[in-house]
Amino acid sequence: MSPSPHPALRLPEEDRDLSPYTGYARAHWEAAADGLLDAAWRWATPGRALLDLPGRPSRSGVRSDGLEGYARTFLAAAFRVAGAGGEDPHGWLERYAAGLASGTRAPGRDDTESWPLILDHHVQGQPMVESASVALGLRLTRPWLWDRLDPAVRDRAEEWLRGALRHVPAANNWYLFPFTVAGFLESVGRGDAETARARERALELLETWYRGQGWYADGDGRAFDHYNGWALHAYPVLDAHLAGDRLAADEDRYGSRLREHLAGFAYFFGGDGAPLYFGRSMTYRFAAGTAVALGAVTGHTPLAPGVSRRLLSGSLRYFLHRGAVGEDGLLSLGWHGPHEATLQRYSGPASPYWASKAFVSLLAPADHPLWTAPEESAPGEAADRVLALPAPGLLVHSTRADGIVRLHNHGSDHVAPHQGESAAEEDPLYGRQAYSTRTGPTAPANVPDNHLCVEVAGVPSVRRRIHPLGAGHGDGWGWAASWHRPVFASGARMVPALRVESVTVARGRYELRVHRVIGAPPGSRVAQSGWATGPDEPLVSALHGLHGWTDLAERRAPQGTAFTRTAGVPRLTAAVEGTALFAALATLTATPEPAPLPTAVTRVSVDGAVLEVRWADDGSTTRVGFEPLTVEHG
Structure with a gap:
């Protein structure tokens, strides 16, 4: 008998000839x-x-x-x-x-x-x-x-x-x-x-x-x-x-x-x-x-x-x-x-x-x-892969070097048609922008990971009902988009005409996260968080503002996730009023000494509702527009 993962499980010797990856038959x-x-x-x-x-x-x-x-x-x-x-x-x-x-x-x-x-x-x-x-x-x-x-x-x-x-x-x-x-x-x-x-x-x-x-x-x-x-x-x-x-x-x-x-x-x-x-x-x-x-x-x-x-x-x-x-x-x-x-x-x-x-x-x-x-x-x-699934509004994004799979969620929520939207029912298992095979969402009482919120009178919003706008992929890259109405746990439950449109573009180990906030009242702020990681996993979670963001800080999630006892979450913030465009790069990787995010993009330009970035590794350009929604890469 080979060493068993648990004394109660008397597993036979591993068979690495038949099963070179797992040893299990x-x-x-x-x-x-x-x-x-x-x-x-x-x-x-x-x-x-x-x-x-x-x-x-x-x-x-x-x-x-x-x-x-x-x-x-x-x-x-x-x-x-x-x-x-x-x-x-x-x-x-x-x-x-x-x-x-x-x-x-x-x-x-x-x-x-x-x-x-x-x-x-x-x-x-x-x-x-x-x-x-x-x-x-x-x-x-x-x-x-x-x-x-x-x-x-x-x-x-x-x-x-x-x-x-x-x-x-x-x-x-x-x-x-x-x-x-x-x-x-x-x-x-x-x-x-x-x-x-x-x-x-x-x-x-x-x-x-x-x-x-x-x-x-x-x-x-x-x-x-x-x-x-x-x-x-x-x-x-x-x-x-x-x-x-x-x-x-x-x-x-x-x-x-x-x-x-x-x-x-x-x-x-x-x-x-x-x-x-x-x-x-x-x-x-x-x-x-x-x-x-x-x-x-x-x-x-x-x-x-x-x-x-x-x-x-x-x-x-x-x-x-x-x-x-x-x-x-x-x-x-x-x-x-x-x-x-x-x-x-x-x-x-x-x-x-x-x-x-x-x-x-x-x-x-x-x-x-x-x-x-x-x-x-x-x-x-076999290789890095980005796969769009337009029917559920999901974007699957994997990297071969570290074996991590990420899921960018622009279509799945847990709100039945008869239900109203309520921040009191915030569901971390559906409302976050992204999930992975190496991280879990933070608990509701903690700072949310992979989340875009609008803060009105100091109250952060929650993403509940998700409206997909489309998804697609090409050779080595892909995108998915959605919009939602921010809802709040106290004060006015919704702000009239307040809306967030979101696009994720994935390529390699990078995630380009672009948001257009519409109808933000005076005095509002906006925040974007990244992946929640902790001391129990050798992972790097990084977030870098490309446009619109002014401050970056690390926030603690004391209750951790299903993968780690405690977690840290990178978080970008900025003031917002009316309509504004925000863009950031995010990454989750286990690759040793990854290249810093600020060096991944050589140029960022914004023209009204259109954002364009040029990538440092191959000189390609990604263009995201909101009127109408267009996502191009080449």
Whole structure:
């Protein structure tokens, strides 16, 4: 045995011949699943219906949290056993069968084992989420678990699951939970008009949420994040794949979208294996690779098998070697280790086990090319790359020398169409201009990183609803643009006609950040911050004003980020009134002794609403105009 990232994970020796980048093969994935399951099952109730993992309860309460422990670990066990053709050397399925019988005996009763009822999403609705994992686990393991259950247990399980079909989901990916329950019930001959309606409704909504380029919004707004892969693609593609010929047309439809998604999403992983830290539920960690795994399993992927495994194993290894597994062998609530600011109110002790979705990779048998092909470099490791994704309004920007991937956000927010904008609901996971694989956003009470704010009467604004203006890329460069209305936490919540238009141009390790502030009242100030870095990462974050900015200072973020205990944030400031143009260079790099930012540009000129800069390295020019919006480079 080689040194393990954690004593609970008895990983085999690394295989650097087959997997030169990560050393991980299929046996490592099996061992990781077994180790995580073994640690979690030490917290099972006597009847095995609930896994009451230690930690802070979620807002749904400890009973729901215990069901979450059962359901999410069941996913890992189901992928593990189904991928091995029913071989179950650790007896996982016997435990889940016993728990199913105990949990469904008297749902809703306040005792040691009974599962909570599935109710509407606003009435402690978390059990609806978990019902999908239970249903999918039962579907994957049908020959070895469901088919061997006592008929009365099967009937009780069906009745409990049907609660998901009879109650209202949240207005987003939650509609795929009753969809998944219905798919299971139909697969075991228990379908009816109720299951048909649940499936039809989910797929109808999925069509309205599809925005192109393989991207779904998570609901009716513009929330684009990792839920696109680990939920909105995962459930319909896996459902159709498991149904075989019966749903071949659906698999082609949703599989082609998954393929298109992966063409860009393959660049969302850093050279160290880390996924981009962006959006909510990041404590699900290596679940970020779910879409990559499902593409490899189903064949709906543009990636070579060795590339898919490099991305998947790189992500798994990244977390296992950075403290994601605590001393008790459990996945902690956090990122590397425990981290309170990573969490949402719905996060409970078992929430991290949605990471189990990545074990869908084990549905590829041992002789599948995903496991037999030699590992190949990830797409972002070949060269510096800038990729525009106009549909979600994102710009992906990677540098080969340090393996860092950056995401410039000009299209994803977390504001539903019916919601008003409020600075009190500022969301660092969506509202910042940029995210990366080596940094995280600062907490709301700290100075915001990667943020442009207008200060009116001393109150800084927040960026909430983002309106994309376009995105594009060329050879070695790319751009994305958006506008937003600044909102304030006190005083006037909005200033009439106040608007900020923003453009990011990325090339090499540089980010040109250009903003036009319109309608700023007298006495206002404007601030632009850069990347948040700290002593725990050997990174350089720099910010340099090119036009309009007058002062530069380093600000502290005492609560740090998911990557560092404390952080420093470079910040430019200036006075502003009416309409004004501001431009700065930013960089985040791990390259030793990078060239100073002031030497990167040799000339800056501004003519009204047009800014032009000349780059020192090759003499090329970037031109950004706002009336109309134009971005040119050459």
